[in-house]
Amino acid sequence: MGQPKKSGTLSQxxxxxxxxxxxxxxxxxxxxxxxxxxVPAFExxxxxxxxxxxxxxxxxxxQGLFPAFFQALHSRREVFFISLCSLAHLxxxxxxxxxxxxGQLLESSMGHYIVPMISTVLGFLFFGERPSxxxxxxxxxxxxxxxxxxxxYGAIPWVSLGVAFSAALFAFFxxxxxVAAAPGMLMEMLxxxxxxxxxxxxxxxxxxxxxxxxxxxMDLLLIGCGLVSGIPQLGLALGIRSVPMISLGVMxxxxxxxxxxxxxxxxxxxxxxxxxxxxxxxxxxxxxxLAGKFRNS
Numbered sequence: 001m002g003q004p005k006k007s008g009t010l011s012q013x014x015x016x017x018x019x020x021x022x023x024x025x026x027x028x029x030x031x032x033x034x035x036x037x038x039v040p041a042f043e044x045x046x047x048x049x050x051x052x053x054x055x056x057x058x059x060x061x062x063q064g065l066f067p068a069f070f071q072a073l074h075s076r077r078e079v080f081f082i083s084l085c086s087l088a089h090l091x092x093x094x095x096x097x098x099x100x101x102x103g104q105l106l107e108s109s110m111g112h113y114i115v116p117m118i119s120t121v122l123g124f125l126f127f128g129e130r131p132s133x134x135x136x137x138x139x140x141x142x143x144x145x146x147x148x149x150x151x152x153y154g155a156i157p158w159v160s161l162g163v164a165f166s167a168a169l170f171a172f173f174x175x176x177x178x179v180a181a182a183p184g185m186l187m188e189m190l191x192x193x194x195x196x197x198x199x200x201x202x203x204x205x206x207x208x209x210x211x212x213x214x215x216x217x218m219d220l221l222l223i224g225c226g227l228v229s230g231i232p233q234l235g236l237a238l239g240i241r242s243v244p245m246i247s248l249g250v251m252x253x254x255x256x257x258x259x260x261x262x263x264x265x266x267x268x269x270x271x272x273x274x275x276x277x278x279x280x281x282x283x284x285x286x287x288x289x290l291a292g293k294f295r296n297s
Contacts, residue, residue: 015242019251022235027258030100030267032228036221039210041098043203044225046196047211048093051226053189056234060182069183081177082184085170086191092166093229099159105263106271110149111163112256113282116289117142118168119252127175129244134292142285145278152274167252174240181238185230247293253286 010018036044060066072078099108117139123129131139149157177184203209211222243251260279263269271279 010242019239023254052230072179088170107159109259111160114164132292138289145281
């Protein structure tokens with residue numbers, strides 16, 4: 001694959017400011033998802049896609065962005081990369097929501113700490129970005145923490161690694177797609193719509209769904225899934241295309257740090273000594289990584 005074309009509509013500084021707000025909102029989102037405990041994670045992902053696509057469609061209509069959407073649909077390249085984004089995001093959201101609603105917020109936080117490291121390696125391999133020596137040391141140090149996590153589990157920690165790889169792959173594929181943020185987001189949601197919306201219809205007919213079967217509060221919360229995830233995701237799609245992969249990696253630490261603090265002080269998840277050791281290695285890797293970034297700057 002060649003170098004993707006730089007086509008972001010924001011300056012790098014604007015993109016960084018936007019991503020600061022995006023990752024902070026994502027980090028605080030577990031407070032919302034926990035209001036929906038008892039609803040299966042996959043059902044929540046389906047509602048996120050349904051109501052999120054309606055929100056994006058309304059936004060695009062108000063901004064006159066549908067011509068760009070239909071133009072992108074005629075490009076096999078755009079459809080290819082956006083479809084990969086869609087699959088990566090579906091994977092990421094399902095694991096993340098499952099973790100948050102099943103007392104595994106610290107596990108997902110650990111995975112999000114690994115995301116910038118993977119993004120940096122991808123930036124080095126495909127975008128010609130050159131991490132410094134300190135950044136490579138940070139990646140290796142965090143990698144030791146991941147190895148400890150693997151040996152401690154005695155099995156693959158699928159929550160942490162699933163969150164990490166799915167989020168990094170989404171950012172990677174989105175860098176190659178030239179379609180603007182909102183049209184690309186709608187394409188992404190519609191790609192999986194036949195399966196996800198069909199599932200909602202099926203559980204609605206069988207009476208196993210939660211929409212229009214519980215109470216008004218539940219219905220509003222399910223509709224809100226599209227807004228809680230859609231607005232930040234729209235900003236994420238726009239910001240990613242305006243910020244280099246290495247800079248993007250620095251921004252991504254806001255999300256896991258916020259989630260970690262929520263997990264410990266709000267949700268009161270326990271931190272066994274071995275898990276704390278893993279976090280210490282990852283934090284040390286983050287410190288080295290950021291030191292290398294600031295030295296380069």
